[in-house]
Structure formats: C-alpha cells, structure tokens
Amino acid sequence: MRAPRTALLALALIAAPLATPAAASPSADPPTSQAVDTRVSVNTRAGLETAPELGMGVNHAIWDSQLGTPQVADLLKDAGVRAMRYPGGSYSDIYHWRDHTAPGGYVAPNTDFDTFMAGVRRAGGQPIVTANYGTGTPQEAADWVRSANVDKGYGVKYWEIGNELYGNGHYGTAWEEDHHEDKSPAGYAGLVRDYSRAMKAVDPSIKIGAVLTTPGEWPDAITAAGDAGSWNQVVLSTAGADIDFVVLHWYPRGTNAPDLLSSADTIPEMMAMAKEQIRRHTGRDLGIAFTELNTNFARNTQPTALFAADAYASLLERGAFTVDWWNVHNGLGKVTTVAGQTDYDDFGLLSSANCTEDGSVCQPALNTPFAPYHALALTSRFARPGDQFVAASSTDPLVRAHAARRPDGGLSVLLVNRDPDAARSVALDYAGFTPKSSAVVRTYGNGDTAITTSTGTSGAVTLAPYSITALELAPTSATTGPATPARPTASSVTDRGAVITLPTASPGLKYEVHRQVGTRTDQWGETTGGSFTATNLSPSTEYTVNVIARDNAGRVSWASPPLVFRTTAPASSTCAVRLANTNDWGNGWVGDVQVTNTGTTPVDGWVLAFDWPSTWQKVDSGWSGTWAQSGRSVTVTADAGNRLLAPGATVSTGFVGSYQGPNRLPTAFSLNGVPCSLR
Template sequence: MRPRATLLVLALVASTVVAPALTAPAVRAQDEPGVRVAVNARAGLEAVDDAAIGVNHAIWDAQLGTPEVSDLLKGAGVGAMRYPGGSYSDIYHWRDHTAPGGYVAPNTDFDTFMAGVRRAGAQAVVTANYGTGTPQEAAEWVRYANVTKGYGVKYWEIGNELYGNGHYGSQWEADDHPDKSPAQYAALVVEYARAMKAVDPTIRVGAVLTTPGDWPDGIVAAGDAGTWNQVVLSTAGPEVDFAVLHWYPGGATGAEVLAKTDRVPEMLRMAREQIARHAGKELGIALTEVNTSYGRNTQPGALFAADAYATLLANGVFTVDWWNVHNGIGTVSTIGGQTDFDDFGLLSSGTCTADGSVCQPALNTPFAPYHGLAMASRFARPGDRFVAAGASDPLVRAHAARRPDGGLAVLLVNQDPARSKPVTVDYAGYAPAEQAQVLSFATGDTGITTSTGAARSVVLPPYSLTTIVLRPATPITGPAAPERPAVDAVTDRSATLTWARPAPGVKYEVHRRLGTTTEQWGETTGTSFTARNLTPGTRYAVNLIARDGAGRVSWASPPLTFTTAAPAAGPCSVRLTNTTDWGNGFVGSVDVTNTGGDPLDGWTLAFDWPTPWQQVASGWNATWTQTGAAVRVGSDQVLAPGATVNTGFVGAYQGPNPLPLVFTLNGNPCTTG
C-alpha cells in the first residue's frame, strides 16, 4: 500500500536521511546516437478539457486560497482544484467547517477556497462527505455553492477512497456505515446523486472506482456479488456521470517510476471496458489523485508529472489532479545532485526536519513537479487534440497535440539522467514552418526557458522536458474534422463503422492507427464503412479524415477503438477463468475442449499475454512454460472428441491484468467459452 499522503499534516516532520550525491557526468550530444521522433497528425487521439491540469487543495493547508498560491497555480496553467483534501473529505462537514479527528487550518473554508479558484481562473472539483455525511448534507452543499452563491461547481465526487474502509482488510478511510460493502456504497451513491441533482440538474456526479491493476482491483470480498467496480457500476453507474480513479505508481528509482506511464493506456482501456459492461453506458474518467514515489521534489518528479499528464489526457481522462499543493517535509535525500524533501506538495511548506538540520526553501517556492505541470499546460491547452507521437529511443517519451489555430506542439521527455539526446522529428500529415518556439526545463532550472529553434531537430539535455511549438508552413484550409465514428456488428473478422451525415462534396477516408503510423482501409462518400478480413481477438484504433473536391484534407477525427471477437469456429474451445485474485496475482483455471472429430494424441495450448508485466508463476495438470509474453501449455495425454481437460496456474501481474482472447490448440485457433 502507498503511504497515506492524504492524512499528512503540514506540522509533521521526519528524521533526516541524506544519501550521497551520485551524479554521472553528462555525455555530449554528439557522442549519443540520434533519436528519431515520429509525429502523425492523421492519427487523432483525445481532446484536452478545460479542467485537464488539476491539483488538490486541503483544509489543513493554511495557504489554501491565498493570493500568492492562487497566482502561482494560475501561472502553471492549473484549470481545476479539488477540495477539501483526500481522506479528509470523508470527515469534513462543510457548513460548520469542521473535520472531527483531523486538523483544520484557519481560513480554509469553502468560500475561501472558491475565492482562490476564481482568482486562478480555474474550476472546482468537490468531494462530498460519504464516510460521515449524508445525501442531504451533500445536497445542501450543492444548493449553497450553485444556487445561493452562484459558484457553478460542476464536478462532485461521492467520497474519497472508500474501498479503503476496511472491507478488504486495510482501513484508512472514515466510513461510519455498518455495511462497508461496495453494494452499500453504490446504493447510497444513487441517493446522493438524486438528492444533489434535484437541487441542480446540471452538475456532474462521480463514483469512486478502483484503478485497474491497483489493489483492491480484481478482489471479490466475502459476501460480495463481484469486485468493487462490478458492484458499484452495476447499481450506481446509470445514475452517475463520471468515474473517479487514483493512481500512485510505485518504484524505488527514477527508471522504475518513469516507466510506469506505459501502463496508462491499458489501465484506462480496462476501466472503460468495465464501465461499458457493468454500467451500460459511457462515463467520463477523472483521475483526482496522482503522485510519484521517487524524486517528488526534484527532476524525476517533473518528468513523471509532464509525461503522466500528457499520457492520461491523450487517453481521454478529463482532469488529472496532482496530490497536492502543500504537504510537508519527509525523508530527505539527494537525487541527481538536488535535495529532495520527499514532499508530496507542488510548493514548499517551508518546514524543517525534526532536528532542524535540513529546511525546505522559503514558503511557496515551487518544486520541480510544479514546472512539470506548467510544461504540460503550455504544451496541451484546452481545446487542443492529441495526435500520435513516438520515439525510437525508449528513454525519450514523445507527445504531440494539434491546435485549433493550425499550430502543433511536441513534448519530448528525456528520461536519461546522464546523456543528452539529439533528436530529429519527422511529421506525417503536417508541414511545419522551419522555425519554432522551444520551451525547456532541465535539471536545476528554476523556471521554463523560451528560445527560437528548428522545427525538425533539437538536442534534449539529460533529464529534461522540451516542447517545440510549431506553426504550419502554409495555412490549413481543409474541411472540418469528422466526429468520432461509432462501431456496430463487430465479429471475429469484420466491423461496421458509422458516422453522422457527411458534408456535401466530401469523402471520408478510414485510417487504422498502428503506433505512430497509419494505413488507409478505404474511403466512401457515405455514412458507413465495413472493414473485413480482420484478425480475431485484435484491438483496432481507427480515425476518419475528410477530403474535399480540391484534395484538401481535414484534421483526424477523435479515435474509435474496438476489439474483434475471438474466433467464431474451430476444432477446439478454451475457457480461462480468474477464480481467485489478490491484487497482484491470481489463480487461473483453464478448460480445454476438443470439439473436432478426431482424438488428439497429446496437445499443446498456446496464448500470449496482452501485456509484458503478466506471467505464469506455476502451473499444474500440464507443463507450463513462458518465453516473453508467449505461454505454452503441453500434455501427452489423449484428448478424445468432445472431451474436456482442466489445467490451472498461478499468475502474477504488476499492473492492469487483462486476460488473453486468442488461444490455439496444436496450432489451430479455438473458440472461447
């Protein structure tokens, strides 16, 4: 379990542990092989919401809502502020501004908070008290905020991390309800949502989910009908408007932590799959707490912040809220020659260790992740849309976003702490002017530097963030970008895409995205397209591009993603079931049936894990082996026609745990049960 940052008080200090500075000499850029970055404007991703760049504010922070802090947050491009502060949300009573059992700083009431939000030009994300509150108390808060005061607070969460109420064995969240099950939470979320929307029907209400791959995702507690997400979504999903996730990826080194953003696309895909299956509709996703476990105040934290925000937003999260603005000093160390205070805050609290030997910089001095957020906000602004980007070097992360005015921005993250990286940028579907604005934040910098540079080449300093802001070489005058297509009639080999009525004289090209490249499937002047000869059990990402009679093309549509079904027919059938899950491992049961007409004198089952962090730890009733992601299960026993054999394994995972869809038996594709 992660440290409970949500319960820290600024007055707390920790003993000092200072590690020696181990800084490798920087390698000159000319000594490093060149990195190729590909940006493909034809492969559209998700758009940037006006609440995209968010932070957490807490009622135990005496600087909450002050003009200095509000101006600093505005300077970082913060568009959303969450209140009243993590687990404090479930003990906080807004009307009398109390939190029994916790510390409440002076001048941190709701009106003071909203004054700071307004000064920063942001919006509020408010967490209603579930643990010790009532639906009526939450509804009165909505009335005060939006009817009495006219604050127009749009986003309201119901409680904080309620799965931490002891139901799964760990307890940090206050919950006075005798029944602490997901069923009880879901039933009361329905009451909260109805009471709050009766006051203001325009608000959006969010329910707390577990993050795929993080404890206690996948666990079914005694007496429950399913996992937390399954039960909550089945009951409360139809009543709420968005899902709430938190994400604290672990790791003891910069390399470990910075690699964790690779797991975001699968994490969000699984969350959306759960939402669609159990809620029966789409829900927005808000990631209202995130932080890192390494380099919280130094350059690794800045790199993680910028890369995590860009990755989460590109994959459709509408707000990402850093934990938090101020937090307090922790265990002091030296990282890359810089003092790291192990402080979850973006801004210094100005506190010292217990023995007074080490003190933070002056109150409200920005730490490195503050500048990471500022780089993210200057790279991807509200209304921009992400497009596909990637790099040939795994230590360089690339993101790109197109702008409504025809501009394009490219964010490059050099995760190598010792080496500069000379980069060449290749563009598809976009022709930039040769000169560009270049923003940079490197180790030891106290702010973002701006210069003029080239559109197609740049040198990235070690452990740095660089943004290239481009203008088109010639004005972009093509037709409007199409809307996101829908998908219907998905089989193992085909899928039909549909979209709104086309504009006159425009034809639509259907492009499949493969990483940073695209392939055109076909084109039509109509409103549908059927893709054929697809591969069973395969995920596809598709964009539409409009082309007018003059040959001018539009920006790409938002993406459509879908997965084809498992093979519809075959001489075998496989059923894989996750029978018992404990959060980072599970027991899998596999039934293999010979549905063909001939006996099998020995058999080998084969499948691939969908991610690189899944593995078979042990198996039984057959011989299990794994090479990379490829798993093979073999037996020399005879499998007669119509016969079924059961085998099983213990699986381990360190992230989202999607099960495979495609299996072969002796090389023949199988249906799945």
C-alpha cells in the same frame, strides 16, 4: 490520500515558520557523455483524444493555510491549472461544509468553501468537490449543492462521493473514515445512488462521480468474502446508471527512479482496462477522472517532474478528463539527495517552508515552486484545452514522446528524456504535417528553477539528461480543410469484420478510414456515405480507427477522435476456450483454463497458445500440461495423461500468474494453430 499521513504533514505545515532556505546540495557536474541518437515519429493522421478543459488539475486541502491566497491562485493560473479539488483527500470523509469542521483533523483558518471558490475564480479554474460519504449523509451533500449552486451561483459541476472508500477496512487495510455498518462495495454503491438522486434533485446539471480502484493497483480484482465480485464490478453494476464519471487515484509503487519513470508505460493498458470495466458493467461510456496523482519517490525533484509530464500527457491523450496533482502544499518529510538535488519528500507542488526538527535543513521560501510544478506548467503549454493529441513514438525506450495538433494548424511535441546521465540527439519525422524549419523550444532541466525558451529547428533537437522539452511548430502553409469528423461508431462486429459508421456525412466530401498501428496509419478505404464496411479483420483483435474528411481540392480535415473496438472470437470453431480468474491477491492470481474439442475428430496431442496484452504479465507455474512463456507469448502443451481430446471432451489446465500493472486478460486463443471460440 490516506488520512494519517495527511494529518501529520498538515500539523507540520501549519507550524512551519517562514525560513531562510538552507544551502542546497551542490548539483552534479553536467554529464559529458556523447549524445545518443534517437528518432521520434509524429503522425497527425493518427488522432487521439482532445485535450480537455479541466485536464490540468491540483488538490487543495483545508489544513493548508495557503489555500485560496492570491499568491497561490496566481501561481496555479500561471501553470495552466484549470481544475481544483476540495476539501482534501481523506479529510473529505470527515469534513462538514456547513460549519467548516473536520472532527479528528486540523482545519486551518480561512480555508472555508467560499475562500476556496475565491481562489478558484482568481485562477480561472473550476472546482471539483468531494462530498462527505464516510461521516456524512445524502441530505448534507444535497444541501451543499443547494448552497453552492442555487444560493451562491458557484456552478460546481463535478461532485465525487467520498474518497478512497475501498480503504475503509473491507479488504483488511483501513485508512479511510467510514461510519457505515456495511463497508462492502455493495453498501457503498447503494448509498452512491442515494447521494446522486438527492443531489441531482437540487441541481440536475451536476455530474456525480463514484470511487473505483485503479486497474493494476490494490485492491483491484480482489473479491472479498461475501461480495458478488471485485469493488469495481459491484460499484459499476449497482450504481452505474446513477453516476456520470468514475474516480481513480494513482501513486505508482516505484521506490527508485527507473521503476517510477517506467510506471508511466502502464497507462495505456490502465486506461483501456478501466474503459472495459465501465462498458462491461454499465453498458455506457463514463468520464474518467484521476483526482489524485503523485509518487512514492523523489516527490519534489526531477524524477517526479519527468513522471508528471509523461503521466499527464499519457492519461489525457487516452481520455481522462482531469488529472489532479496531490497536493498544492503538503510539508517536509525525509530529506535526501536525488540526482544532485535536495529532495524534501514533499507531496506539494509549492514549498511549505518547513525545517527539520533540529533546524539543520529548511525548505525554500514559502510557495517556491518545486520541480513537479514546472513539469505541469510546461505540459500545460504543450497541450492546451481544445488541442488534439496525435500519435507519437520514439525509437529509444528512455525518450517518451507525445504530440498535439493546435486548432490554428500548428503542432506541439513533448519529449521526456528519462536518462539521468546521457543527452539525446533527436531527429523528428512528421506524417500529415509539414512544419516550418524553425521552432519554439521550451525546456525544463534537472536543477532548473524556471522553464527556458529558445529558438530551434523542427527537424532536430538535443535533449539534456533528465529533461522535459516542448517544441512548438508552425505549418508551412495555413490551409483550412473540412471540418473534423465526429467520432465514428462500430456495429455488426464479427470475428472478421465491422461496419464503421460516421455520425454525419456532408455532400461533396470523401471520408478516408484509417487504422492506427502504433504511430503508423493504414488506410482501409474511403466512402462518400455514412458508413464503411471493414473486412478481412483478425479475430479477437483490438482496432483503433480514425476518419479523415477530404474535399475535391484535396484538402483534408483533422483526424476524428479515435474509435476503439475489438473483433469477436470465432462464432464457431473446432475448439473453445474458457479462462477464469479464480483467485486474485493484487499482484498475482490463479487462472483456470478449460479447453473443449468442439470438432468432429479427436485431437491427439495439443498445444494451446495465447499472448498477454502487456509485458508485465507472466506465468509463474502451471499444471496439467507443460507451460512456457517467451516475451508475451504463452504455450501449454499436453502431457501424457491428457494428450487425447475426443470430440466434445474438455480438458482442464491452469496456472499461477503474476503481474506488475493492469492485468487485462487475453481474449485470443488457438489450439494447434486454429483460432478458438470463447466460452
């Protein structure tokens, strides 16, 4: 979070009196439109990631006078919050733990580290601590580790190095305090190594996180003057061996409800791109922590609650190990009415009891939960630590579906109706799971002050407009199957095949290998040994694979955690393509394309084709050819001046592209229908 906004809201928060809530704006009458039919499919054979212990998290700030109080700790515990971040966004880079000061900022009484830890322990959570990079030193951070873990036995495992340091002015915009002369990604990465080594010398068991830019969000992909690459490229390639996880923050840019809610649709590409960057520049798999998440619209009413439920589930099912809401308290902003409810423009989960300057509007009583609080509470009940997310899909773009399988064999389904006006009549289908007819149904609707619980059916449910619903289902029989296989690995990957290897294989079991295709799964085959060779694959294609164990009685295990791998481009072909991003400004870029005839005969007239990975990427203009786009598919057709491509010759073409989300580059190209190799 940026320091100026935080500081201003902090002062309002501390000065705010306890106030009697003003009369809320009347709720809109319930919509009377007929429910729209929707079908939701759940496939328990299509396993995703396991819900992590620290998945549900929040931020605490040292300017919040309610930090660590019993009432707040108990509210967070009731919401299923397991991770709590300290000392608070941009304040992290001015905070000195030893004397509990933040020069240039406000520090509320009774917000020191020991008070914070008392609240964490009361809530049954774990801390995530941000060490001061901007005005601190590696030695100061190492001393904090010693005090926390050696002297006091707090066992703080996760330590970030600074907060949003890409906002230190290096890219032209400055909100983060950074007193280092070198504000480049190389300067940050070099000091991250020093911090990590000093801190781990005190406690080798801790995990160190480095700040990255979020894929698709400014300044991702921008290379500043004098840098060897983008922020993420330089930080990961320089400090990757000394860190254990990366830190991302996300405040979607939507300024209205439809844009805000649809921003959650970018999460699969965002997570995939983050993982690709990590592997490419470190050669390792690192943890991913979203230690700040909030919105820029309707921050404490229903649109943000719907976004929160969808975003938490989407990020966790794709491998984030914590998602931390900004903030527990934050303070009053511009008061508006959203979907019939008063929105106080407050980043906080809980009311700060602020009033406007003229006293005409006041927030509810101190610590009253806002809508996003209830969204987190319902999401934590939907997917508990140790549950395995499984694939779920909806036929309706305004209904988002998620599912998780319980260790006891049960299943939970989360449904988010993003339509503000119409209800949805949902029919549910299940693959690999047979539920009992009854279901526990938990719902949080627009304007509600609590989650309601009722009894429903497993096959159908009606979703109110702008609502979050979770179904808890029991199996018809509690059959115990074999142990869940560990995540498989891929090796010997070519353009047409790969070897899928199981870490362990038990005698007497058969292992089915399934590929995920959306919610559907296709069984490639099975093996009794430790490996399976997949053949007849498509070049430059991403595959998601699960393994399921089956015993002689036909009982099956849960699906393994997913293996995601990409086949290579053809090693040899009659064409080769090179695509380079030569200039990127955060939501647009220049692409340079080189097409080479690697065959032995001339090509007289050519058409190059590729598909964008996502729907929000497009070609705005192009040169040296006729560029066209339909949906995600792009073609460029030779013009009169470059239609003849002799053997060994290369033609240059290019375009200006734009994007409104993660900008993953295509990896599969064809020339006149022939798959090309890459250069």
